[in-house]
Amino acid sequence: MTTPSAHDPSLSAIMSERRHLTNLAYRLLGSLADAEDVVQETYARWYAMSRRQQDAIQSPAAWLTKVAGRICLDLLGSARARRERYVGEWIPEPLPERTEPASGDPADRVTLDESVNMAFLVVLESMTPAERVAFILHDVFRYPFAEVAEIVGRTPAACRQLATSARRRIRDSRVPTAPAAQQAGVVRAFKQAWEGKDINALIAILDPEATATGDGGGLVTAVLHPVRGAEPIARFFADRMDARSGMELVERTVNGQPGLVAQLDGATVSVLAFDVADGRIKHIWAVLNPEKLRPWTAG
Known part of the structure; x- marks a missing residue:
């Protein structure tokens, strides 16, 4: 050799x-x-x-x-x-x-x-x-x-x-890609509505046919199938904020686009990527599997 x-x-x-x-x-x-x-x-x-x-x-x-x-x-x-x-x-x-x-x-x-x-x-x-x-x-x-x-x-x-x-x-x-500034504004609006557990505001920012998919890999709790529809997704995220007292949401770039990182006691517990079109969120991908979060730090 x-x-x-x-x-x-x-x-x-x-x-x-x-x-x-x-x-x-x-x-x-x-x-x-x-x-x-x-x-x-x-x-x-x-x-x-x-x-x-x-x-x-x-x-x-x-x-x-x-x-x-x-x-x-x-x-x-x-x-x-x-x-x-x-x-x-x-x-x-x-x-x-x-x-x-x-x-x-x-x-x-x-x-x-x-x-x-x-x-x-x-x-x-x-x-x-x-x-x-x-x-x-x-x-x-x-x-x-x-x-x-x-x-x-x-x-x-x-x-x-x-x-x-x-x-x-x-x-x-493929759907028309929104400008980065518009994507960031939509993700920020979602973050604020999620933090406020404002279901009506969440519904307004979500496409009626939106989907939300979670990946826990069997290592942490995550829904096993995608959640579909603006209202079910809004209620799901509002309930999650209720269940995770002390969770902080941070705006970060995820795969080159505006996204969110959820942190609990300073540790990253979830990374969310979004697909935005026509001013609304069409898809949310939430990665909770800790093995996929190693490149992420709280700092």
Whole structure:
């Protein structure tokens, strides 16, 4: 096995791909923890090769991407079986806004753009593993279909069809995105109404067909199925505020968009992402699973 050396001139070039690989794997898997595992496994496979084998690879960056993509494809296939056993609804892991550039936190290596907002990630969950990989590699990271085909194990033409199918899913589910300032205003209005347990104000800020989904992962209490409709959601959140005396709501960026963090005694207990359209909230995703809240801090 080849052991990396601090004086190895190729080491910095290889390790500089870590951010790209983390960004790719998070979008493919919707889990920061799984993305970091993929990156570690990718590097382990690189350094398991002899120096001669490494030198024979014309583009190490392309090799790393190909390996990471294939690992993700395998994980996506097994994830469906795992999520059938998951307690309640599964929501992609929420990401905080970037903190210090030099931080060792994998969350700080993920670029927050439209391709990581919660609504986008939730639609990706509805795709087949091959659709998701082909779409993310081609439409988000701009890899040509010839290279995508090597990762997915299908012809370029087949990968083009996969991406087209995925694109259709995105288009069919997409609603006009509200400007960031408007989104922030709507989320702030929801926060104030929730803090005041004002059911009528909550109903007014929610779309009549809104849905609210919680993810406790069986580790904390959370509703097992989405709550649907403005009034049921309003009453649910008002009751939750009654049940959690001392809970504080903080406005934070969640996956690049305005969101809320619920804290109890200084500890983060829930992160909420929102989908806002036409001045009202259409979807709320509340992540309570503590294993998905590790990138979040109370400070």
